[in-house]
Amino acid sequence: MEESKMGDNIYLPQLARVIHIKEEVPGERSIKTFRVEFLNGGGFDHECGQCAMLSVFGRGESMISIASSPLDKEFKQFSIMRAGRVTTAFHDLEVGDVIGIRGPYGNGFPVDDWRGKNLVFIGGGCGLAPIWPVIQTAVKRRDDFKHITVFYGGRTARDIMYRAELEKLRSTAEVCLSVDKAEEGWEGFCGFVPANLMEKAPSSDNAIAITCGPPVMIKFVINNLRNLGFQDDHIYTTIENKMKCALGKCGRCNVGKDYVCVKGPVYSWADLKELPPEY
Amino acid sequence: MINPQDLCTRARDLLASGEVRAVVGYRRGSRGMAAEPVVITKPEEAASLVWDPSCVHNLALYLVADRKRLAHLHQTPGKPIAIVAKGCDARALVVLMQENYFKREEVYILGVSCESTGVWDDQKLMQRLGCDSQSLTGGRFDGDDFVVTTATGEQRISAPECMADRCLECRHPFPTMNNVVLGEEKARTLAAPFAALSRFEEATGTQPARWAFWQRQFERCIRCFACRSVCPMCYCEECIVDSITFTVALDTTAAEKANRVRWIQRSATRSENIGYHMTRALHLAGRCIDCGECERVCPVHIPLRLLNNKLEKESREKFGYEPGVSIEIASLVSSFRDDDPNDFIR
Amino acid sequence: MMHEQQQTQTQYEPKIVAFLCKWCSSAGSDLAGVSRIQYPAHATPITVMCSGSVSPQYILSAFNKGADGVLVSGCHIGDCHYMEGNYLARRKLYLINEMLQFIGVEPTRFRMSWVSAAEGAKFANIVKDFVEDLRPLGPQDKLKAQHP
Amino acid sequence: MTKKRTGVFVCHCGSNIAATVDVAAVAKAMASEESVVCARDYVYMCSDPGQNAVIQAIKDNQLDSVVVSCCSPNLHEKTFRDNAKSAGLNSFTCEIANIREQCSWVHKDRGQATEKAIRISRSAVRRAGRNLALEPIAVGVTRRVLVVGGGIAGIQASLDLANAGFEVVLVEKNATIGGHMIQLSETFPTLDCSQCILSPKMVEVSRHPKITLMTSSEVEEVSGYIGNFKAKIRSKPMYVDPDKCKICDDCSQVCPVVVPNQYDLGVSARRAIYIPYAQAIPASYTLDEASCLGLNPVVCGKCKDVCEAGAIDYDVQPRTVIEDVGAVVLATGFDLYGQDHLGSYGLGQYEDVLDGLQFERLCSASGPTKGHVLRPSDHKEPKDVVFIQCVGSRDPARHCSYCSKICCMYTAKHARLYKHHVPDGRAYVFYIDIRSGGKGYEEFVQRTMEDDGTLYLRGRVSSIYEDNGKIRVFGNDTLSGQNVEIEADMVVLALAMQPSTGTAEIAKILKVGRDKDGFLAEAHPKLRPVESVTAGIFLAGAAQGPKDIPETVSQASAAAAKVIMLLSQPQLTHSPMVARVRSRLCTGCEMCVDACPYDAIRLENGKAVVNDVLCEGCGTCSATCVRAAIEVKNATPLQMQEMIGAVLNF
Amino acid sequence: MERMLAKEQIGDWIRTLRGWEVFGPVLQDGVWSYQPADTVQLDHPNTAQPPKGFAFPQREVFFTFEQIKGEPPRLTPVAPKGGQQVVFGVRPCDARGLPRMDRVFTETFDDVYYRTRRGSLAYVGLACNQPPSPHCFCKSVGGSPVSTEGLDVLMTDLGDRYLVAAVTATGEKLMQAAGDLLTEPTGVDRSEAGRLRLAAITHPQRAVNDVASVPPRLKKGFDSSLWEDLARPCISCGICTFLCPTCHCFDINDETNGSTPLKGSRVRTWDSCQFPDFTMHSSGHNPRETLGSRLRQRVCHKFQYFHENFGMFQCVGCGRCVAGCPVGIDIIAVVNQVAASAGEG
Ligand SMILES: Cc1cc2nc3c(=O)[nH]c(=O)nc-3n(C[C@H](O)[C@H](O)[C@H](O)COP(=O)(O)OP(=O)(O)OC[C@H]3O[C@@H](n4cnc5c(N)ncnc54)[C@H](O)[C@@H]3O)c2cc1C
Ligand SMILES: Cc1cc2nc3c(=O)[nH]c(=O)nc-3n(C[C@H](O)[C@H](O)[C@H](O)COP(=O)(O)OP(=O)(O)OC[C@H]3O[C@@H](n4cnc5c(N)ncnc54)[C@H](O)[C@@H]3O)c2cc1C
Ligand code: SF4
Ligand code: SF4
Ligand code: SF4
Numbered sequence A: 001m002e003e004s005k006m007g008d009n010i011y012l013p014q015l016a017r018v019i020h021i022k023e024e025v026p027g028e029r030s031i032k033t034f035r036v037e038f039l040n041g042g043g044f045d046h047e048c049g050q051c052a053m054l055s056v057f058g059r060g061e062s063m064i065s066i067a068s069s070p071l072d073k074e075f076k077q078f079s080i081m082r083a084g085r086v087t088t089a090f091h092d093l094e095v096g097d098v099i100g101i102r103g104p105y106g107n108g109f110p111v112d113d114w115r116g117k118n119l120v121f122i123g124g125g126c127g128l129a130p131i132w133p134v135i136q137t138a139v140k141r142r143d144d145f146k147h148i149t150v151f152y153g154g155r156t157a158r159d160i161m162y163r164a165e166l167e168k169l170r171s172t173a174e175v176c177l178s179v180d181k182a183e184e185g186w187e188g189f190c191g192f193v194p195a196n197l198m199e200k201a202p203s204s205d206n207a208i209a210i211t212c213g214p215p216v217m218i219k220f221v222i223n224n225l226r227n228l229g230f231q232d233d234h235i236y237t238t239i240e241n242k243m244k245c246a247l248g249k250c251g252r253c254n255v256g257k258d259y260v261c262v263k264g265p266v267y268s269w270a271d272l273k274e275l276p277p278e279y
Numbered sequence B: 001m002i003n004p005q006d007l008c009t010r011a012r013d014l015l016a017s018g019e020v021r022a023v024v025g026y027r028r029g030s031r032g033m034a035a036e037p038v039v040i041t042k043p044e045e046a047a048s049l050v051w052d053p054s055c056v057h058n059l060a061l062y063l064v065a066d067r068k069r070l071a072h073l074h075q076t077p078g079k080p081i082a083i084v085a086k087g088c089d090a091r092a093l094v095v096l097m098q099e100n101y102f103k104r105e106e107v108y109i110l111g112v113s114c115e116s117t118g119v120w121d122d123q124k125l126m127q128r129l130g131c132d133s134q135s136l137t138g139g140r141f142d143g144d145d146f147v148v149t150t151a152t153g154e155q156r157i158s159a160p161e162c163m164a165d166r167c168l169e170c171r172h173p174f175p176t177m178n179n180v181v182l183g184e185e186k187a188r189t190l191a192a193p194f195a196a197l198s199r200f201e202e203a204t205g206t207q208p209a210r211w212a213f214w215q216r217q218f219e220r221c222i223r224c225f226a227c228r229s230v231c232p233m234c235y236c237e238e239c240i241v242d243s244i245t246f247t248v249a250l251d252t253t254a255a256e257k258a259n260r261v262r263w264i265q266r267s268a269t270r271s272e273n274i275g276y277h278m279t280r281a282l283h284l285a286g287r288c289i290d291c292g293e294c295e296r297v298c299p300v301h302i303p304l305r306l307l308n309n310k311l312e313k314e315s316r317e318k319f320g321y322e323p324g325v326s327i328e329i330a331s332l333v334s335s336f337r338d339d340d341p342n343d344f345i346r
Numbered sequence C: 001m002m003h004e005q006q007q008t009q010t011q012y013e014p015k016i017v018a019f020l021c022k023w024c025s026s027a028g029s030d031l032a033g034v035s036r037i038q039y040p041a042h043a044t045p046i047t048v049m050c051s052g053s054v055s056p057q058y059i060l061s062a063f064n065k066g067a068d069g070v071l072v073s074g075c076h077i078g079d080c081h082y083m084e085g086n087y088l089a090r091r092k093l094y095l096i097n098e099m100l101q102f103i104g105v106e107p108t109r110f111r112m113s114w115v116s117a118a119e120g121a122k123f124a125n126i127v128k129d130f131v132e133d134l135r136p137l138g139p140q141d142k143l144k145a146q147h148p
Numbered sequence D: 001m002t003k004k005r006t007g008v009f010v011c012h013c014g015s016n017i018a019a020t021v022d023v024a025a026v027a028k029a030m031a032s033e034e035s036v037v038c039a040r041d042y043v044y045m046c047s048d049p050g051q052n053a054v055i056q057a058i059k060d061n062q063l064d065s066v067v068v069s070c071c072s073p074n075l076h077e078k079t080f081r082d083n084a085k086s087a088g089l090n091s092f093t094c095e096i097a098n099i100r101e102q103c104s105w106v107h108k109d110r111g112q113a114t115e116k117a118i119r120i121s122r123s124a125v126r127r128a129g130r131n132l133a134l135e136p137i138a139v140g141v142t143r144r145v146l147v148v149g150g151g152i153a154g155i156q157a158s159l160d161l162a163n164a165g166f167e168v169v170l171v172e173k174n175a176t177i178g179g180h181m182i183q184l185s186e187t188f189p190t191l192d193c194s195q196c197i198l199s200p201k202m203v204e205v206s207r208h209p210k211i212t213l214m215t216s217s218e219v220e221e222v223s224g225y226i227g228n229f230k231a232k233i234r235s236k237p238m239y240v241d242p243d244k245c246k247i248c249d250d251c252s253q254v255c256p257v258v259v260p261n262q263y264d265l266g267v268s269a270r271r272a273i274y275i276p277y278a279q280a281i282p283a284s285y286t287l288d289e290a291s292c293l294g295l296n297p298v299v300c301g302k303c304k305d306v307c308e309a310g311a312i313d314y315d316v317q318p319r320t321v322i323e324d325v326g327a328v329v330l331a332t333g334f335d336l337y338g339q340d341h342l343g344s345y346g347l348g349q350y351e352d353v354l355d356g357l358q359f360e361r362l363c364s365a366s367g368p369t370k371g372h373v374l375r376p377s378d379h380k381e382p383k384d385v386v387f388i389q390c391v392g393s394r395d396p397a398r399h400c401s402y403c404s405k406i407c408c409m410y411t412a413k414h415a416r417l418y419k420h421h422v423p424d425g426r427a428y429v430f431y432i433d434i435r436s437g438g439k440g441y442e443e444f445v446q447r448t449m450e451d452d453g454t455l456y457l458r459g460r461v462s463s464i465y466e467d468n469g470k471i472r473v474f475g476n477d478t479l480s481g482q483n484v485e486i487e488a489d490m491v492v493l494a495l496a497m498q499p500s501t502g503t504a505e506i507a508k509i510l511k512v513g514r515d516k517d518g519f520l521a522e523a524h525p526k527l528r529p530v531e532s533v534t535a536g537i538f539l540a541g542a543a544q545g546p547k548d549i550p551e552t553v554s555q556a557s558a559a560a561a562k563v564i565m566l567l568s569q570p571q572l573t574h575s576p577m578v579a580r581v582r583s584r585l586c587t588g589c590e591m592c593v594d595a596c597p598y599d600a601i602r603l604e605n606g607k608a609v610v611n612d613v614l615c616e617g618c619g620t621c622s623a624t625c626v627r628a629a630i631e632v633k634n635a636t637p638l639q640m641q642e643m644i645g646a647v648l649n650f
Numbered sequence E: 001m002e003r004m005l006a007k008e009q010i011g012d013w014i015r016t017l018r019g020w021e022v023f024g025p026v027l028q029d030g031v032w033s034y035q036p037a038d039t040v041q042l043d044h045p046n047t048a049q050p051p052k053g054f055a056f057p058q059r060e061v062f063f064t065f066e067q068i069k070g071e072p073p074r075l076t077p078v079a080p081k082g083g084q085q086v087v088f089g090v091r092p093c094d095a096r097g098l099p100r101m102d103r104v105f106t107e108t109f110d111d112v113y114y115r116t117r118r119g120s121l122a123y124v125g126l127a128c129n130q131p132p133s134p135h136c137f138c139k140s141v142g143g144s145p146v147s148t149e150g151l152d153v154l155m156t157d158l159g160d161r162y163l164v165a166a167v168t169a170t171g172e173k174l175m176q177a178a179g180d181l182l183t184e185p186t187g188v189d190r191s192e193a194g195r196l197r198l199a200a201i202t203h204p205q206r207a208v209n210d211v212a213s214v215p216p217r218l219k220k221g222f223d224s225s226l227w228e229d230l231a232r233p234c235i236s237c238g239i240c241t242f243l244c245p246t247c248h249c250f251d252i253n254d255e256t257n258g259s260t261p262l263k264g265s266r267v268r269t270w271d272s273c274q275f276p277d278f279t280m281h282s283s284g285h286n287p288r289e290t291l292g293s294r295l296r297q298r299v300c301h302k303f304q305y306f307h308e309n310f311g312m313f314q315c316v317g318c319g320r321c322v323a324g325c326p327v328g329i330d331i332i333a334v335v336n337q338v339a340a341s342a343g344e345g
């Protein structure tokens, strides 16, 4: 990268090379996981739940959650769903291609505050990506936390991302997978994630719940968590409003007075419920 | 002359009898004598309707908005919706019906004849009175005049002095397609058709002069898209030359979004602004009924009417096509005649 | 690439986008080829099914991307492979031609012609004339996008 | 998704391309294109080794699209698409960049030609990158044919088709087939008897097991498309069962109604129950609804009483059938230019001013005068007969602008027939000029002039009026420059042929175009003269333009051959490069519907829907729709935009 | 520093400003806009657009990129064209837009493009002896016709001369450049100025009622049905926001001008919360889908959210959005109505 003439330029991305691509979920809305390493000695540290602005030059930028643990220093990982112009360009990339990356943005999960607690993760669809670094970190620092439960569901078995990793996770955590509709050969739960949650009914005692997924799912999950006795400030979720700058300036991700890209994307339900429902 | 009270009565009766589900009309707003569009649904609201020289808006736009809203809510219109329509507005409705956007029976046209005048133009008022309609406290039609009230009192001005160019040049001040019309059909000639255009063409006869003029105009455009947003003919679900109406439905695929053609960039530079305005003008050829709204709303006063008028004039002279007169005919660019001009071709 | 650079120093070489209908004009230009009729290399053909499929948008887009001239060529009136396509093209392109001139773009920059499959020589002449007519005007920058 | 593995193959074409274009440079430039993974040049791409190299490269590099920069796509597009196919790709992933005819052959400057070849190739690369994999659209075919019109054209086409083994439904609006030809006496240029050559064919039609003959019938509605039409046909009741009718003439004897005989063009009379002429097919009497009193049995009913065969039934109802057919031949023929337009010639006003067809009847052995040329007014032999050519034709100001083509010939024939019937009579012909192109035609006219001593006067007739049993014809002879006045006993007008009444309706029903004169329009005046603009509908005979019998028969047989070709395929295939509607954006404005030359688009639930089989992929719709809601596959606006960019190095 | 300047000498002053690019209000094609000027005649009403584009232009190229196939892209930042700019005739309300933009662009993350432009920009204001628009309401939102906030110099029109007062150090520099052209004000000058100021301040204006209570009331009125009712005529154009001296929303896009090699630039352009797709997610879900929700965003951003974040209104009362709205949506009336209804409830 050329040295900026203007010092710190918040809009200028660093360059990173794609070193690994894995197709997580096939189909029209396929999900691919990309691992990238910075070029020219660049890079940054991030917290679990933070995001980065990724660009494919000529196509544009998109806000994407960093899906690798902050403890993995040598690469950053992103799981991207093919949704439109920029994300399609990502799906067209091959190993060795160079992308732009700026960040980290947003607030991240207060993982350190959760030491000694039970963690309940509830993810749906592509929503496993933002909470995945937390899961990774929790596993890497397994002794810091008590019981770990991961609820995750997709429309069909094919839509389950991180399938192999989730299977591996079973050795250290309780993994409850579900698919929306009954399927041949499926041994896990059939039905929506919130229902699976109620079925297993994890204890809210000394527990933190972290959820991410499609807006409707989140709504039901939060409702169910509260029924299970989770306190509002023990429920965490993330908001994914449209973002262009990620710097609290371009004006579109705000919910009430908050710019989600700066104050969010991680919110406790206690904070979020104070905001107008514009997400 | 129209008694505005008649309009209120008509509207009230239509709503009270349940013949229509709403009436789109004009009411007084908070900005002096500038009327604003309103959609009323209750008979008692009818009293707020006004009809005066400030009723500049082409309300057909709100029928389009209404239809889009209903479609969004998956509702069927049921009863017709009534609209207060001047001659130009009614012709907009004709085009919309020609393009199957509405069926005739879905709309109740409460026509208002412009008789021997039309609506005013704020810039002309400004020149004549030193203030525009937003600073007036009164204004009404009176025969061939406008009667206005300024800070210094009531004044009578001859309407043509302050009338919008499009009204001066109007050939259809009477809404021919209607369910009822208030006011009379009057034969009138205030200005030759396309008078402003002719003046412009004469003043800028040469190609460099034309360019010098339009270059300034196009560089000024801030691409607020008001001209398109206000145009009842620009009802496309997704405009091909702007990004702000990007529509995404449940079945929109990622590929579709990724492959959307960007004919122009978002940058409000000269080239992109020209791309935008040329495209729009061409899309409106044979469809624009010269309500002048695009030009009126432009915050930086780009004379957009000239562009539309140019094509309207060409279409009329070369193709014998007049927009907004028949629901039945094929539109300008989907039809042709054997003797369409050929001499520009080598 | 070297070549292009040298040329800009000596003489301005207009860039022309030529939309040719498949059935007549493209075939006509093929015939020019078969007959080895020489003409300038400035016009790059894009073959379309019918002149009727040439949207005014394509013409604007070509100018936006820096074309110095745009040519649309189709079958003679009455000879359209699809019967009516060129009639509809004529009407639409008449309008854009008028519009371009109205805003002060040099009338020379947009050209339309009817070239039949038998008119190889005519095609060559049209390109030749077009290039000659464009030369004195210099590069087209009125409608060309500004970068960066 | 966009293709990312394109291969580019640049052909030297020996030295045809390589002499002017630096092919290696083109290949190199293509290699730097984003989506190109392999680019090479070769001396003859279309040779066997060349083609194999393409196939091999596709396999080796897992190419997903191919661009061959070579000669015009007319020559080798198919070759290379087949190569792509045999290497496992969809053939539409292959694009041709024409760098020979449109580049190397027309430029000398190597630098410029190379740059241009790069631009052309690059635009093909961009286009190929977004081509969809398409399969030709397969359409099943109904192996039956509808022939509309039972003149010689329809008869010939029906017989050819039926003899080739196809079922034919022949629909004729009159009570009998035969058309105008059956009314003629003798025919030029050989002067053989029209009925003698036509009648056997008519009989063959009626007996042919593959032909369903529907007389007194008309096509009301046609839906569907090539290979699969559905025709709704309505038959008027004939009231006489042709199978029972013995043609005994008992009925007509008792019929109290007398009306002019249309078949003899009013020169003779007939009853309400009648047989149009002796050779009519079907061979049966028929009852004319319009003049019969018996349909109201209280009033009459005489014929039914006398018919021993019991063939008459007043209560038959019109019937409507729906026929499935794969193709249609339109042979609706002509009518003579209407007499209401022709006041100044006295037609319809003076009994002894006749049109050509009436004169044919007078000359015909089966005609009202049994082949004697007699004046209708007094049944005397006319001694001075004036024939006037070009009546109603070649007169753009007042009548038809076109030349009716056959009138010179039939006038010459009339003059001769007259002279053969009345050897001492004098025949005069007013003409503008003589058009006698055709085998033996010129000789025929010469003989009319020389052997049969017909006086040809070059000029127009200015007025005609009856005066004391004579018809005075004023004209001028432009050759001598003198005004002429002829006291004639009879005047015969060579009226122009015009499309038969109802041509406009049938054209609309079948969605075929008409030309400016109202004749059915052929798809291409030179190359597709028997096809209509609508696929699967063919034209034959005078319905398409004035023509004589030999030409009619040729066209009918040609149309039949085209139909046979069409229907002999197990399935029809249709190019898949058809229009596609982006429903979300379509507002149903119908502009595309109006613009489409093939009527391939209709609205369904307020959205445009394209009939893939009718669409020819011309793209007119796409350029008309302001909302970009309709586009042609593999020629989309996005592809166009990228090609434009490629051309401009953008 | 307060000085006097004879009106006809304003051009002379401008000519002393060497090294500055000078802009002033110019009427062309019926539109008032700031244009490069050798001299200025300050008899303008509100310019069609505020001067915000000097610091925050409608189009800003962040950087260009170029990528040859197989190589990493090369990014080249595009610095704003350097050089000092001074704008004459800025209205006090418009000037107050600048400090509000500063909060957005230089806090939290420092926007180098904005800061660079802002750093070399000076405003020479003109006090409004008469409100230039019937919809001026600067006083309601903490400003005044003689406010100096955001200005470097404030001039007051005393008929044939101006009272020129420095507000910032930059302002003083500008005035010092004038040297002798600027003279000491006399007592008469001062009292005349004082009289005009008083008249200006007391001139009646339209008003936002009980402005202090507006933020909490709007918060309370979030779910009010008035939003949709009031927004019904809105046509979703960008006039109100594009003309606003404080609106700062933008979009970022890549514009390409070559594919082999890939060439292009990343460009920032103004955007508007009133455009329907502004907040639309890629899935089509749109948190502010309705006209009402978008009107609410504009009004609440200015009168509630910004106030909650920065303790000041984001509206400076210039009245442009009121006058410019093609269909009469009037922010003063909207605020008043919603606040009133929320007060009652
Ligand atoms: C905090 C956060 C975290 C996220 N994390 C993830 C993640 O981990 N994984 C993931 O897959 N997704 C994630 N997303 C969602 C992701 O940002 C979007 O899916 C992505 O930005 C879609 O971009 P696109 O260009 O592919 O989609 P598009 O829908 O094509 O474009 C997005 C926007 O650009 C505009 N646009 C598109 N085309 C045009 C055009 N022609 N002209 C003008 N404007 C146009 C549209 O207005 C559209 O709203 C996250 C989002 C947020 C906010
Ligand atoms: C006076 C005269 C003399 C001529 N002499 C000669 C000559 O000597 N030699 C020569 O070669 N040619 C001659 N011709 C030309 C010859 O008559 C025509 O070439 C020939 O008749 C054309 O045949 P056709 O089948 O196309 O049309 P037609 O004979 O007109 O037959 C058309 C048939 O279609 C039927 N029809 C029409 N519309 C419909 C419908 N909608 N539905 C169903 N049926 C319909 C009609 O009833 C008719 O039976 C002469 C023509 C004229 C006028
Ligand atoms: S209203 Fe005016 S400024 Fe806005 S986009 Fe239209 S022309 Fe441009
Ligand atoms: S283009 Fe302008 S004048 Fe024409 S209909 Fe639209 S708003 Fe009215
Ligand atoms: S400019 Fe054209 S595409 Fe855009 S809204 Fe208007 S008519 Fe539709």
Ligand code: SF4
Pocket (backbone or CB within 6 Å): D581, D585, D586, D587, D588, D589, D590, D591, D592, D593, D607, D608, D624, D625, D626, D627, D628, D629, D630
């Ligand atoms: S022209 Fe376009 S919008 Fe209109 S019906 Fe056809 S596809 Fe639909």
Ligand code: SF4
Pocket (backbone or CB within 6 Å): D578, D579, D595, D596, D597, D598, D599, D600, D601, D610, D614, D615, D616, D617, D618, D619, D620, D621, D622, D632
């Ligand atoms: S491509 Fe041509 S034939 Fe096909 S639907 Fe469009 S206009 Fe009709």
Ligand code: SF4
Pocket (backbone or CB within 6 Å): E240, E243, E244, E245, E246, E247, E302, E314, E315, E316, E317, E318, E319, E320, E321, E322, E331
């Ligand atoms: S909101 Fe309106 S009045 Fe307030 S500063 Fe912006 S444009 Fe001016």
